[in-house]
Amino acid sequence: MGLYIHIPFCAQKCPYCDFYSIPAAAAQMDAYCGALIDEIKTARRTSAFTQDGCKNRLVDTVYFGGGTPSVFGTERIAHVLQALREEYTLAPNAEITVECNPSCASAAFFEALAASGVNRVSLGLQSAIDAERRALGRIAGADEARSAVLHARQAGITNISLDLMLGIPRGNAATLRRSIDFSLSLGVPHISAYMLKIEEDTPFAKTAPTLGLPDDDAVSDMYLFLCDYLNANGLPQYEISNFAQPGFESRHNLKYWNCEEYLGLGPAAHSFVGNQRFFFARDIAGFLEGSPSLFDSPGGSFSEYAMLRLRLAAGLSESEVQDRFHHSIPPAMRHNATIFAEHGMLIADENGIRLTPQGFLLSNTIINTLLSQE
């Protein structure tokens, strides 16, 4: 099982973001740390949907996401990890990731993370061009990102991911290439690359027409370039938005796409355990008061599994479908797949069905069409 810990605090709100996060204040972060540890120890709010909060399961990945977990501070992260170790069985080689803002990234910060057992960090770079980062409301510059990578490595954390963003205001193919080259020059083994999406009720939603956003065709071309370029430079694509040297794929995130179990703690955190999906409301006050997690839906159906697996470059495997569901990939799905295959959107053969980078650009439409015909 994977464990996801949501840290809903940020130094400041980025104008495009609709993740659940609030301003970082020390007293509230202390209270939140206490509430997380209380939940870890008592499992009182998750045990309604699980067996004793899943404490009988082996945990082989832990992921601190947010928000900005690095503003939570290394001491609180260490306390949470200590509580996890006391209450759960952590695999000796568990992957333990913390998302970090490069502006938090002193040598002492990474040394403390490493001392608490963290062995993977994901750094929010977004762009190596400082003007682009400022347009996104980001504090740190590229130099801080470089220092963060060096300090993480010096502390012994070599499993490092950088986040890039496509479709940034006034961004173009040339600036994207500079950001990719910058990331490659740092030798990180993992890169995530997300397209900027204008979410409702964000400052960007109000100012979108004036932001100088590249159009959809330009962003699509950037995405296809990025896939080719990272592949040619030793980071093959393994998911729509993720690229890694072999062996450095995010083990935690693979649990989501492989439809494996994970328990999420904290406001807005989702869980999938025992074929049930449940979640905590986007409400830190409720979490601090002990509000229970809420039922979402049953999970783990073939449709859901196929939808998630088709996000992976490895796609939907015929043999794995047979092992898990005791039937083949449905003939109607295969029939529709051949139509997309003729247009280079996917590959369908005896091994299964997998989308190409061109297909990933239309993944929602393609996957919905495949599944509506099953």
Ligand code: SF4
């Ligand atoms: S740092 Fe991340 S989570 Fe926080 S506001 Fe910015 S994009 Fe959102």
